[in-house]
Amino acid sequence: MSRDPGLQPERTRLAWTRTGVAMAANALLLLKAGISGQHAVLFVSAAIVGIVAAAFVAVGDCRSLRLAAAPVAVGTWMMWMVSSVAVMVAASSVCCVVLGMR
Structure with a gap:
């Protein structure tokens, strides 16, 4: 029986890309x-x-390519790591902008 990946790889790539674009906007x-x-x-x-x-963006591309080939389970450590990095980057961006405005 062949595996139908559906839209999961595309959704994964779009979500990671959207996060990367939002972070790039913060960088700008x-x-x-x-x-x-x-x-x-x-x-x-x-x-x-x-x-x-x-x-x-790079992780999203790699992840979506792996999902297209075969289902890959994500460990909870990876979810926590990615979430922690995103929160830290967003918090540091806000702090730097607030401190930079003074």
Whole structure:
């Protein structure tokens, strides 16, 4: 019996890409705040958030390709790790923008 993957790989890729694009938008906002305020910490934060955004898109592509080939179970450690990184990046972005506006 052949496996019908349905739309799971596509949904996975879109979700990871959407998260990466949102993080890239935060990186651009940090970069803009850093340029206008001449704060080095905002430039460094923008670079870190940009790298994490690219990593999210890359992980999403790899994950969707694996899902298209065969079902892969996600461990709870991976879910916690990804969620923690996303929350930390969002919180640091907000802190940097708030501190950069002063």
